[in-house]
């Protein structure tokens with residue numbers, strides 16, 4: 001079973017008199033353990049697609065199923081449920097809470113998602129350890145390196161059992177060796193734990209871990225995607 005199937009996703013932004021067709025019928029499926037790169041020039045629709053596929057934004061038309069279940073975009077509660085249960089996001093700006101420690105940043109995210117159970121807390125600690133932050137649990141973000149902050153963002157996105165990970169430029173602003181370390185982590189999470197990873201990036205280094213590269217232009221997929 002595919003972990004995520006997006007079919008014929010169309011998104012039109014309509015504001016005032018202007019109308020932007022950001023997605024013009026995107027179909028893309030992610031399998032468990034698969035790492036897919038989403039490339040394309042600025043404005044081609046990558047962020048919009050990840051927002052729809054990640055249930056942050058409803059499309060104008062099209063269908064999405066996540067872990068075998070169709071998402072009902074007419075019900076915001078359904079979108080929230082799917083997001084909480086299955087999807088993690090890593091943004092390039094990390095979005096960490098500056099006053100919270102590493103561990104608290106991850107636990108707080110669980111709390112927001114209504115998942116602060118002893119079981120998920122144990123799992124979160126395990127993820128933080130696996131990701132090499134076991135000795136940084138009590139540090140606040142200001143005391144971490146860029147790569148460490150990025151790893152906290154990844155750990156937070158994965159906590160609570162997220163099987164699907166969306167990462168927007170996860171290596172931006174990182175030294176190349178730290179970027180490679182982050183890529184190694186994403187690769188391990190996909191290959192050893194069966195998570196699906198979709199990465200929007202301009203960084204050619206990310207291609208080294210990709211199973212597949214798909215490219216967007218003007219709201220369309222232009223190459224590489226055949227289901």
Ligand SMILES: Nc1ncnc2c1ncn2[C@@H]1O[C@H](COP(=O)(O)OP(=O)(O)OP(=O)(O)O)[C@@H](O)[C@H]1O
Nearest residue numbers: 013015020022040041042043044045046047048049
């Ligand atoms: N909230 C919005 N309202 C109106 N238009 C928008 C909105 N968000 C994005 N757009 C437009 O939709 C198109 C696709 O934008 P999107 O951010 O998805 O592209 P992108 O490929 O992620 O770009 P970048 O690489 O710069 O992040 C662009 O023309 C953009 O201006």
